[in-house]
Every structure is written in structure tokens, then in C-alpha cells.
Amino acid sequence: MSHMSAASEQATRAEGARRDGHNGIEVAGLVRDFKGGVRAVDGIDLRVAPGEIYGFLGPNGAGKSTTVLMLTTLLPPTAGSARVAGLDVVREGAAVRRAIGASLQESALDPYLTGREHMRLQSALHGLARAEGERRGRELLERVGLTDAADRKVGGYSGGMKRRLDLGLALVHGPRLLFLDEPTTGLDPQSRAALWDEVRRLAGDGVTVFLTTQYLEEADVLADRVGIIDRGRIVAEGTPAQLKAAIGRPSVEAVPADPGERERLAGALARFGEPAAASPGAAAVRLPQGVGDLAEIVRALDSEGLAIADLRLHQPTLDDVFLAKTGRSLEGAGEEQDEEPAGRNAQAESKRGDAQTDAGAHASAGAGSEAGGERERAADGSAGA
Amino acid sequence: MSVLLTQVGTLARRSMRKTLRQPFQMFPIVFFPLILLAVNASGLKAATRLPGFPTHSYISFAIAVAFIQGGMFSLINTGTNLAEDIESGFFNRLALTPLRRVSLIAGLLVGVAALGALQSGVYMLMGLVAGAHLRAGAGGVLVILALGALACVGFGALGCAAALRTGSGEAVQGLFPLFFVFIFLSSSNLPRNLLKTGWFHTVATWNPISYLIEGFRSLYIYGWDGTALWRGFAVAAGLSIVALLAVAGAMRTRLQRT
Numbered sequence: 001m002s003h004m005s006a007a008s009e010q011a012t013r014a015e016g017a018r019r020d021g022h023n024g025i026e027v028a029g030l031v032r033d034f035k036g037g038v039r040a041v042d043g044i045d046l047r048v049a050p051g052e053i054y055g056f057l058g059p060n061g062a063g064k065s066t067t068v069l070m071l072t073t074l075l076p077p078t079a080g081s082a083r084v085a086g087l088d089v090v091r092e093g094a095a096v097r098r099a100i101g102a103s104l105q106e107s108a109l110d111p112y113l114t115g116r117e118h119m120r121l122q123s124a125l126h127g128l129a130r131a132e133g134e135r136r137g138r139e140l141l142e143r144v145g146l147t148d149a150a151d152r153k154v155g156g157y158s159g160g161m162k163r164r165l166d167l168g169l170a171l172v173h174g175p176r177l178l179f180l181d182e183p184t185t186g187l188d189p190q191s192r193a194a195l196w197d198e199v200r201r202l203a204g205d206g207v208t209v210f211l212t213t214q215y216l217e218e219a220d221v222l223a224d225r226v227g228i229i230d231r232g233r234i235v236a237e238g239t240p241a242q243l244k245a246a247i248g249r250p251s252v253e254a255v256p257a258d259p260g261e262r263e264r265l266a267g268a269l270a271r272f273g274e275p276a277a278a279s280p281g282a283a284a285v286r287l288p289q290g291v292g293d294l295a296e297i298v299r300a301l302d303s304e305g306l307a308i309a310d311l312r313l314h315q316p317t318l319d320d321v322f323l324a325k326t327g328r329s330l331e332g333a334g335e336e337q338d339e340e341p342a343g344r345n346a347q348a349e350s351k352r353g354d355a356q357t358d359a360g361a362h363a364s365a366g367a368g369s370e371a372g373g374e375r376e377r378a379a380d381g382s383a384g385a
Numbered sequence: 386m387s388v389l390l391t392q393v394g395t396l397a398r399r400s401m402r403k404t405l406r407q408p409f410q411m412f413p414i415v416f417f418p419l420i421l422l423a424v425n426a427s428g429l430k431a432a433t434r435l436p437g438f439p440t441h442s443y444i445s446f447a448i449a450v451a452f453i454q455g456g457m458f459s460l461i462n463t464g465t466n467l468a469e470d471i472e473s474g475f476f477n478r479l480a481l482t483p484l485r486r487v488s489l490i491a492g493l494l495v496g497v498a499a500l501g502a503l504q505s506g507v508y509m510l511m512g513l514v515a516g517a518h519l520r521a522g523a524g525g526v527l528v529i530l531a532l533g534a535l536a537c538v539g540f541g542a543l544g545c546a547a548a549l550r551t552g553s554g555e556a557v558q559g560l561f562p563l564f565f566v567f568i569f570l571s572s573s574n575l576p577r578n579l580l581k582t583g584w585f586h587t588v589a590t591w592n593p594i595s596y597l598i599e600g601f602r603s604l605y606i607y608g609w610d611g612t613a614l615w616r617g618f619a620v621a622a623g624l625s626i627v628a629l630l631a632v633a634g635a636m637r638t639r640l641q642r643t
Contacts, residue, residue, distance in 0.1 A: 073643045074480055093643030094483060102481050108474030112406040113399065124395040125482040127388055153406075169478070 022086030023099070023176035023208045024050045025071065029080035032066050040066040042232035043080065048210060048225075050176075053203045055223025055240075056212040057318065063232040064212040065105055068181045071210065072102045085177050098126075101170035102179040107162035111155030115146050115165050118154065119172065126173040133172075140168040144198065160191025167198060177208045184218060196222055216318045228322055235325040244316040250291055251276040251314045253284035257307035268304050272297055282310075392484055396492020401500055403466050410465075414458045414504055418451035419511055425450075426515070429574060437578055440606045448512040449601035450573045452533050453594060455504045456540040457564050463497050464544025464557030471552045471639070480642050489640075490632055493545060494538050501537025502530045512605075521604040532600055532617055539624030540564075542632050549635035571595040593620045 025048040032041040041063045048054040058064050069075035071084055073093040082089045085099035109118060116137060123133030141150045144164040154162065163183060170178060180199065184192040199222060203209055213219050219226045220240045228236040228243075236243055252272075256265045259281055266275065266283035272293050278284035287293045291313060301308055404410050422444070430443045440446050470476040479489060509519070509529060519525050547557045571594040572580070580586040589595050600617015603610035 072481060074477060075641055076643050090643045097481055097642075098483055100481075104474055104477055104481075106474050108476075108478045110399070110403060110470075110473075110475055112403050117399075117402070121395055121399055122478075122482070124391055125479065125484050127391075127483060 022050070023206075024048050024052075024086075025054075025082070025084050025177070025208070025210060027071070027080070027082045030067065030070060030077050030082055031079040032063075032070060032075065033078040040232055041070070041077075044229070044232070044234050046227055046234060046237065048208060050208050051203065051206050052224045053199065053209040053211060053222055055219035055226040056210065056229060057214070057216070057219040057226055057322075058212075058229035059214055062229045064214075064229055065181055067229070068102075068104070068179050068210070068212055072100060072104075072179050073097055098173070099175060100177045100179060101173070101175035102181070103163075103166045103170045103183055104179075104181045105185070107159070107166045109154045109157075109162055109165060112153060114151050114153055115141060115157070116150040118165060118169055119150075122169045122172045128173065136172055140171055143171075144168040145194070158191070160187050160194065163187060163191065163195060164198070167195070171202075175207070178202060178210070180209060180211045182212055182214065184213070184215065192218075220318055226318065228318070228325065230322070230326045236321055240318060243318065243321045246321075249273075249287050249289075250316065251284050251286045252294065252297060253278050253282050253312045253314060254301065254308050255279070255282040255310040257309040261306060264304070265301070265306055265308075268301055268306060269297065271300065284314075389485065389488055392488040393492045393495055396479075396484075396489065397495035397499065400463075400466070400493050400496025404462050404496075404500055410458075410462045414455060414462070415507060417458070418454040418508060421454065422447055422451055422511070422515070425574065432575060432579075435575075435579055437576070439576055442516065442518060444512065444515050445517045445605045446576075446602065447574075448508065448515075448517045448605060449598045450568065451508040451511070452505055452529070452536065452601045453568055453573070453598055455501065455508060455533065456536040456597075457561065457568070458504075459497055459501055459537040460540040460544040460564060461558055461561050462544070463493065463541035464548040464560070465554040467493065467545050467548035468552060468554040468557050471548065472554070476639075480640055486636055486640060490542075490545065490629075490636065494541055497541035498534040498538050501534040501541075504537070505530050505533025508533075517605060519605055520608040522608075525604040525608075528614065529601060529604060532614075532621060535618065535621040535625060536597060539621055539628050542625060542628030546628060546631035546635045549632065549639045552639070567592060567594045571598055573598055593624070596620045597624075 025046070027044060027046045029043045029045060030041055031039065031043050033039050044063075044067065046054075056064050056067065066075065070077045071082055071089060073089050073096050076090060084096050087096045087099060089096050113121070119137030119141060120133060123136055124130075128136060138147075141147050144167060146161060146165055146168070149157065149161060154165065157165065167180070167183065170180075183199075184195055187195065196218070199209055199211065203224075211218075211223065223240065225237065225239050226243060227234050236246075238246070252269070253276075254265055254269065256262055262281060262283060269275075269283050269285045273285040273287050276284040276286045294313060298311070425447050426443050429447070432438055433441050433443050433446070438446075467476070470479075509526060512519075519529075521528065544557055544560075547560055548554075551557070570585070570588045571592045572589050573594075577586060577589050577595060580589055596613075596616040597620045598617075599613045600620070603613035603617070607613070
């Protein structure tokens with residue numbers, strides 16, 4: 001009886017949080033340690049405003065998924081605090097789960113159920129009445145473009161279709177806050193773009209989105225603000241433009257038509273700024289005045305009689321931000337970190353109590369999804385998804 | 386209460402669908418016991434001429450083993466399906482709903498019980514076609530369905546515990562030979578009073594599977610034998626309780642949600 005009233009109280013609180021618009025995230029000093037003293041998340045602080053798309057960017061094993069597992073109540077933190085939708089993730093776990101939707105890594109679907117059966121299952125488990133669940137299921141299947149495939153078993157869906165269904169399932173109970181853990185990993189560009197559109201639409205509807213990704217472009221294009229995590233710590237945070245502006249100016253790189261003119265080209269460019277790293281056979285300088293110098297550079301090269309084969313302007317990227325903050329490039333940083341028992345493997349180690357079994361399980365799941373990729377893409381095309 | 390029942394019913398239906406839609410899981414459930422029954426019945430038919438053998442129909446004697454083999458397949462299928470859910474992240478999907486721990490396991494096991502009753506019905510039909518005579522009559526059918534369902538819950542829960550502990554379908558499947566040995570070291574092929582090898586008789590007497598088999602068998606051979614039935618149900622219930630305790634412990638480790 002007391003259990004029932006506690007659950008009911010938490011449900012009321014979750015509903016209250018929604019009604020009052022408390023659909024942000026506040027995290028302070030969040031830590032997660034695993035067996036063997038591995039610290040996957042090392043005291044992170046972050047704040048996500050209601051209605052914001054927050055991109056959580058980092059290489060594999062940086063601590064992104066562990067953070068999401070803690071924020072979605074699936075893993076208790078070792079230290080620190082987190083409030084999601086105005087609710088404490090440790091003390092009010094059940095209420096948090098009612099307030100949020102989540103699409104975790106890989107499409108966690110039952111290959112033997114159809115898309116519609118998944119919707120029915122999810123709505124029943126969220127306590128929706130049968131008729132309401134059916135209506136909501138139809139609506140969401142249409143929203144994610146799966147109405148035609150709704151009665152097909154999910155095992156025959158493409159990767160993109162699975163991801164879209166996964167997203168639809170996360171929305172069954174109308175959450176105001178959505179966690180998407182690497183939602184586009186392994187998707188082809190079209191499926192990725194379709195998912196981005198849907199995330200934008202959700203944000204337009206006022207849903208707060210916490211999105212983890214290892215893709216720079218995804219964070220750059222989609223997120224209002226980005227937090228960059230490396231080895232369990234947030235190393236930079238801000239809008240993509242702020243982060244890029246903070247680490248420096250654009251650079252210009254030129255390739256001479258005659259390779260023997262490279263030194264003369266470098267000398268001409270040096271009048272406009274400090275030399276910067278360039279591709280083989282090219283010369284580059286960083287532009288202290290920004291892109292305003294570009295026209296002047298072109299005129300100078302022309303007056304010097306230097307024939308140019310290629311001229312490129314490089315704007316700073318989030319990878320440059322990562323490089324500036326960590327001394328490493330984001331591309332490839334994952335491989336280094338994968339060798340450490342951090343992040344998702346460490347999380348799994350804790351959850352299963354057997355690190356070796358876990359590593360195998362993850363490896364086999366990953367291999368399975370890779371192997372199925374080509375077939376799934378073919379199916380995606382045939383379904384017109 | 387109604388929320389709990391809805392959750393359990395939903396998960397039970399899903400659990401049944403998952404098994405029924407996998408031909409490679411259904412095939413061994415239906416055909417493996419049938420093949421073993423045919424082999425044993427033809428090879429060991431002469432045993433019915435041994436003094437003290439309780440029936441002239443070896444099929445009626447041996448059909449009981451099919452129900453236990455069905456239970457073993459429940460262990461493998463239930464455990465493998467749950468391990469797949471853990472590996473694929475489906476388990477986390479369920480954990481992210483307001484679903485209670487008890488509903489998760491109850492849903493799985495209600496599905497297993499329903500499938501257990503269903504497969505017991507199939508074995509009874511198989512036995513009938515092969516010439517087994519159910520002396521307990523129509524009431525015996527109901528008791529067999531109930532005992533079959535309960536045994537499957539016990540075995541299925543063991544599979545769940547293994548899946549929750551290891552998170553690996555391969556590890557669950559590795560249990561099959563271990564449990565199959567229990568069938569051979571029981572009174573599956575001969576009644577215990579005819580097991581003349583001392584150690585074998587001792588092992589079969591201590592092996593709880595013997596009593597489970599004898600519970601089913603009694604309905605075919607003797608009609609209503611209270612002692613055999615009581616022992617059979619006690620073993621099935623004991624197995625279920627032990628396995629559910631193991632599941633509860635494993636669930637606490639696996640599902641750490643706040």
C-alpha cells in the first residue's frame with residue numbers, strides 16, 4: 001500500500017515537473033567509479049536549459065554513455081548530484097523515468113516483434129490505456145515514417161528504420177526531456193539527416209534533447225550548446241560558434257601551381273599572419289583579422305605572379321577545439337581510449353559483475369550490427385524509408 | 386494492482402511470441418522429446434518383461450521424460466531470450482519504463498508457464514498417437530498441464546537467473562548438457578526398484594528429477610498416486626522457489642536503476 005502511494009506521489013511529481021516546465025538538467029560533481037578503481041565520469045558539472053538541444057561530444061570511452069546511464073537512472077552515481085526534469089535521479093528515480101524518454105546506444109528492439117507490437121508494448125508498460133496506446137502508436141509510427149512497415153517484424157528493418165522506431169518508442173508517453181545516446185552511429189547519410197530533422201522538430205515542440213555523439217558534424221549542426229567530454233571530464237562547453245571562436249582564427253591554405261614555388265608562396269602568405277600547419281606541398285597562415293584579409297591575400301598573390309592551384313579557407317572546427325583542449329584530435333582519440341576499461345565497458349563491468357563476459361557481449365553485439373548493416377541498408381531502400 | 390496485471394500480461398504475451406516466432410526454438414521443443422521417445426521406446430521395450438516393471442506399455446512409462454525435456458528447453462529458451470534482451474539493450478528499454486522488477490520476471494515466467502502448459506499438451510497428444518494410455522483420465526490431463534507449467538516455471542527461472550548473472554546466451558546454452566545429465570541419472574529409463582547398480586540407484590534416489598518424472602508417470606501408469614504426485618509437485622515447487630530466489634539475487638546485481 002505504501003509502495004503504491006509512493007509510486008503515485010512520484011507520478012504526480014513527474015506530472016508536476018512537466019506542467020511547471022522543469023524539463024532541464026542540472027548536474028553537479030557527478031562521479032562514477034567502477035570495479036578496479038576506474039573512474040569513468042570524473043566530477044562533471046553541466047546545466048541544460050529547457051527546450052535546448054545539448055550535444056555531449058567525445059570519443060569512445062570518454063564517459064558519455066555512463067553519464068547518460070546515470071541521468072536516466074539506470075546507473076547510480078558514485079558521488080555528486082543530478083536533477084533531471086526537476087527531479088533527483090537517485091531519490092526520485094521512478095519519477096524521472098516517467099518524465100524522460102530515452103533512446104540508448106544501438107536500437108534496443110526485439111527482432112521478432114513488429115513495429116506496431118513494440119508501440120503496444122511500450123505504451124502498455126507506460127500505463128497508457130489500450131485505446132490511447134493504439135492512437136499514440138499510430139501517430140508516432142506515422143511521425144517517424146514507419147506506417148507502411150508497422151506490421152513487419154523489426155528484424156527486417158534497416159538500421160535507419162530501427163533508429164526511427166527507437167525514437168518513436170521513446171516518445172510514447174510524451175516526455176518533455178529526451179536522451180539520445182549516439183542516435184546516428186552506423187547510419188547512412190540520408191538516415192542521419194532524417195533523424196536530425198526529427199530531433200529539430202522535437203526541439204521545436206519544446207522537448208529538451210540531451211544528445212551524445214562522437215560525430216563533430218552532428219554536434220555542430222544540431223546542438224544549441226555542446227559539452228566536450230574527455231576521459232570523464234568536461235573540457236569545454238558553449239555554443240559551437242563560441243567554442244570555435246575561443247580557440248582561434250581561421251587559416252588560409254594555398255597550393256602553388258608549380259611545386260617549386262612553395263617557398264615563395266609561404267613568404268608571400270607570411271605577411272598576413274603566423275604560419276600554420278599545412279598539407280604537403282601547400283603553405284598556410286592563420287589570419288589574425290579573420291576572413292577580411294582573404295581578398296587582400298588573393299590580390300597579393302596575383303601581384304607576386306604566383307599561380308595558385310588551390311586556395312582554401314579553414315574555419316576552426318570542434319575537432320580543433322578538442323585538439324586545443326586535450327592535445328589530441330577527436331578523430332582517433334576513441335581508439336586510444338578504447339584500450340582503457342572506461343566508459344561503457346566499465347559500466348557494463350559494474351552492471352554484470354564480470355568484465356570479461358561484458359567485453360565479449362559488447363563485442364558480439366557490435367559485430368552483429370556491423371554485419372547486418374549492408375542487408376539493412378538494402379531493406380531501407382526497398383521500404384522507401 | 387491492475388497496472389501490475391497489465392504489465393505482467395503484456396510481458397507474458399511478448400515472451401510467448403518471442404519463443405513461438407523462432408522456429409529454431411520451437412523445433413527442439415516439439416521434435417527432440419519425440420525422437421528420444423521413439424528411440425527409447427523401440428530400444429528398451431523389452432524392459433517391460435522384467436519382473437516388477439509397472440506396465441506393459443513402455444511408451445506409457447517413457448512419455449513422462451518428454452515433459453522434463455520440455456522443461457529443460459524452457460530453461461535454455463527463456464535464459465537465451467533474456468540474455469539476448471540484455472545484450473541488445475532491450476532489457477534497458479524495459480528498465481526505463483515504470484515497470485517494476487517483480488513485473489519483469491513475473492511477465493517472463495507467466496509466459497513460460499503458458500508455453501509449458503502448451504508444450505505439455507503437445508506431448509500428451511504425441512503420447513496418445515504413439516499409444517500411451519493416460520490412466521488418470523481427463524482429470525489427469527489437467528494435472529499434467531499444471532505440473533508441466535510449474536516445472537517449466539522452475540526450469541525457466543533457472544535460465545533467467547543464469548542470463549541475469551552472465552548476460553550471455555552462450556553461457557545459458559552451456560547449461561543444457563549439465564541439466565541433461567540429471568535426466569539420465571534418474572529413473573527416466575527404468576523404475577528405481579529395477580536399478581540394480583548400487584551407485585546409480587543411490588544417485589537416482591537423490592536426484593529430484595526422478596520424483597518429477599515419477600509424478601508425471603504415475604498419472605499414466607497408476608492413475609492417482611498421491612505420494613508420487615505430492616513428490617512431483619514438491620520438486621517442481623521447490624525448484625521454482627530456489628530458482629526465483631536466484632533470480633531475485635541476480636536481478637539486484639543486473640538492474641541497478643535508482
